[in-house]
Amino acid sequence: MQTKDSGSRSALLDRPAARLSALVVAGLAVLAIVWIGRVGFAGVALTPFEHLAPAGNADLAGNPELAACLQSRVGAVDQMRSDGVIDDAQYDTFKTRAVSYCQAQFPPQ
Numbered sequence: 001m002q003t004k005d006s007g008s009r010s011a012l013l014d015r016p017a018a019r020l021s022a023l024v025v026a027g028l029a030v031l032a033i034v035w036i037g038r039v040g041f042a043g044v045a046l047t048p049f050e051h052l053a054p055a056g057n058a059d060l061a062g063n064p065e066l067a068a069c070l071q072s073r074v075g076a077v078d079q080m081r082s083d084g085v086i087d088d089a090q091y092d093t094f095k096t097r098a099v100s101y102c103q104a105q106f107p108p109q
Helices: 016-039 057-061 064-082 088-105
Strands: none
Touching (some): 064 088
């Protein structure tokens, strides 16, 4: 019976090139996370209900709970913008999320 000497030849994943490759991949993943956190995905909806934003007040007339929620939530976002708590780019995101939240709680009819 022949036995292999495991000390003479290292496994493929134990080689320096494999470890260096893993380090590069991990570094790129960290950079991607930081970049997405700062910039985000331009043009990609951050909420699943963004496309359901009401076209006008006609949708709100049939659902007073939705209208009240939107007035409260969007009003709070508008106030944060006027107070300088959020900037214009954040305003769009916050407003979209507020609309999505209200539409999830009180679906338009």
